[in-house]
Amino acid sequence: MNHPAELALHQYMENAANGKSTMSIETIRQVGLDVMGALGRQFGGGNKRDKFGLRMSNVGKPTCQLWFEKNEPEKALPLPTTFVMNMMIGDIVEAVFKGLLKEAGVKYEDDEKVTLQLDDDTSVTGTYDVVIDGAVDDVKSASNWSYTHKFESFDTLRQSDAFGYVAQLAGYAKASGKKAGGWWVVNKANGQFKYVPATGIDIDKEVDHIRQTADTVKENTFERCFDAVPEKFRGKETGNMVLDTNCGFCRYRFACWPGLTERPAVASQAKQPKMVAYVSLAKEYLDG
Numbered sequence: 001m002n003h004p005a006e007l008a009l010h011q012y013m014e015n016a017a018n019g020k021s022t023m024s025i026e027t028i029r030q031v032g033l034d035v036m037g038a039l040g041r042q043f044g045g046g047n048k049r050d051k052f053g054l055r056m057s058n059v060g061k062p063t064c065q066l067w068f069e070k071n072e073p074e075k076a077l078p079l080p081t082t083f084v085m086n087m088m089i090g091d092i093v094e095a096v097f098k099g100l101l102k103e104a105g106v107k108y109e110d111d112e113k114v115t116l117q118l119d120d121d122t123s124v125t126g127t128y129d130v131v132i133d134g135a136v137d138d139v140k141s142a143s144n145w146s147y148t149h150k151f152e153s154f155d156t157l158r159q160s161d162a163f164g165y166v167a168q169l170a171g172y173a174k175a176s177g178k179k180a181g182g183w184w185v186v187n188k189a190n191g192q193f194k195y196v197p198a199t200g201i202d203i204d205k206e207v208d209h210i211r212q213t214a215d216t217v218k219e220n221t222f223e224r225c226f227d228a229v230p231e232k233f234r235g236k237e238t239g240n241m242v243l244d245t246n247c248g249f250c251r252y253r254f255a256c257w258p259g260l261t262e263r264p265a266v267a268s269q270a271k272q273p274k275m276v277a278y279v280s281l282a283k284e285y286l287d288g
């Protein structure tokens with residue numbers, strides 16, 4: 001276990017599974033209020049999903065994506081109909097998780113809105129989730145894949161951090177003057193949870209990066225952060241170029257790469273080849 005509170009949480013969950021736990025009316029009420037607030041935010045209309053501004057939750061994203069969000073938001077792929085339900089699941093998980101912390105006897109400070117002042121006229125705001133033992137923690141709900149691979153450790157998270165979670169946590173820590181703790185991660189598929197400490201996080205380096213991002217957004221010139229990558233099949237290059245994995249979740253990938261096509265791997269002989277995003281195809285693979 002990576003955090004002293006994990007033991008208390010597991011003990012509480014074991015008691016709950018055996019029908020031996022209790023939950024105070026106060027905690028039940030607070031979880032209910034948090035979920036009600038989330039319902040209002042997610043389904044209440046008039047939310048600011050499309051209004052661009054730098055926030056802790058987006059400041060760690062690649063600057064090319066931020067350029068699109070600021071200048072050509074209409075070119076984004078439509079959000080899937082599952083989007084809001086997924087956001088709701090995240091909010092419910094966070095609300096319940098905090099209730100569990102409380103009932104397990106873990107002392108924590110609740111969420112708070114903080115502002116990171118970068119210079120006289122630039123700041124980034126956001127609301128952190130919890131503070132335990134003087135360290136800021138974020139609560140994340142994750143798919144089974146993400147729970148296992150991306151949140152395996154701080155290093156694996158940092159290596160594929162397309163959503164900018166590391167910058168987000170560093171921003172909260174700097175803005176609040178507290179230590180950076182880590183991430184409480186809940187597996188949406190089966191209810192497992194764990195703590196991933198941000199061991200070795202360099203707050204000053206992350207904040208410098210946030211500052212650079214803010215400067216680039218202000219300059220407002222578009223430059224891709226990732227190049228296309230040669231496709232390989234059985235260790236050999238096929239001559240085709242594919243999207244960098246960092247672009248895989250980008251909602252602007254079709255606007256960014258004119259001619260992009262997503263199709264089953266063209267060199268594969270498998271019955272159900274995996275889907276690949278091709279930036280360009282070599283002559284022999286062109287249709288017709």
Ligand code: SF4
Nearest residue numbers: 064224247250253256
């Ligand atoms: S597709 Fe890739 S390079 Fe283009 S905006 Fe998105 S993340 Fe940046």
